[in-house]
Amino acid sequence: MDESQKKSERVPELDSVDWAILELLQVDATIPNKDIAAKVGIAASTCLERIKRMRRNGTITATRAHVLPSLLGRGEQAFLGIQVRPHARETANDFVQKALALPETLALYNVSGNDDYLVHVAVANSTELQSLIIDKLLALPQVVHCRTQLIFVEPWVAPLRHR
Template sequence: MLDRIDYALLRLLRKNARLPNKDLAEKTGIAPSTALERVRRMREAKILLGYHAEIAPEAIGIGLQAMISIRLARHSRALVDGFHRHLLGLPEVLACYHVAGADDFLAHVGVRDSEHLRQFTLSALTEREEVAHIETRLIFEFQRNVELPPLP
């Protein structure tokens, strides 16, 4: 069970995963050794799953982002799992969500331009027999919320 100190550490790391341990300790009012041990424990318990770098899309050639809703024609564990693996194997897919409702997946994609998006949807999605329907929404702006929900 996480306590208020764990939540404070998680909030700080969510905002800046590169924050030095001494700063984590100072900002939460605990000893550096305690901060180090708590973060280690949260990693081992799979509470902290990893760290990432937020990269400017334009810097790596992404000029257009979209959210694509995908509905499968049939459902079985093997089809759903196989399609999920397919999406995660595509370099254009920035994030993949398996969802409930009318659609089965949401894929957040990053591409060069509208022609790249067109080619991607045609080759990676519409040519797959398990796909029944896709709907594409362009993303004008994306910002990650670094805040955590309030302490339970």
């Protein structure tokens, strides 16, 4: 069991203020601590301690910059539904390692249903997408099928909210 699985099994207790802080950080992780504190109605020092606690307990795992692939010459995105065989841990681990090493890969999900994996990729154009599929993915011995879904609009992302 990897570290992220261990942390996900222990559900930290969060109150409504913690959730409000998380929502703000998910929308803009660069928001200054004093601004977060003002928006949720607590002292800046208390806010900072809450954020540190959520980092320690694994609630907040990283702070990332969202980059628009289209502004960096990768204007076409797609989801690739991948089937691998045989269904064995070694096969899965090998595929995951190789798929994540591809510079076109933005995200990789292990899913249920017809596909085993869903790979989110960004490429310059359809020729590059075809090359990625034929020359890189279908060339892997464990990949037996690839289904392509083009993404027409940049993803809409909503913050995880308190239920």
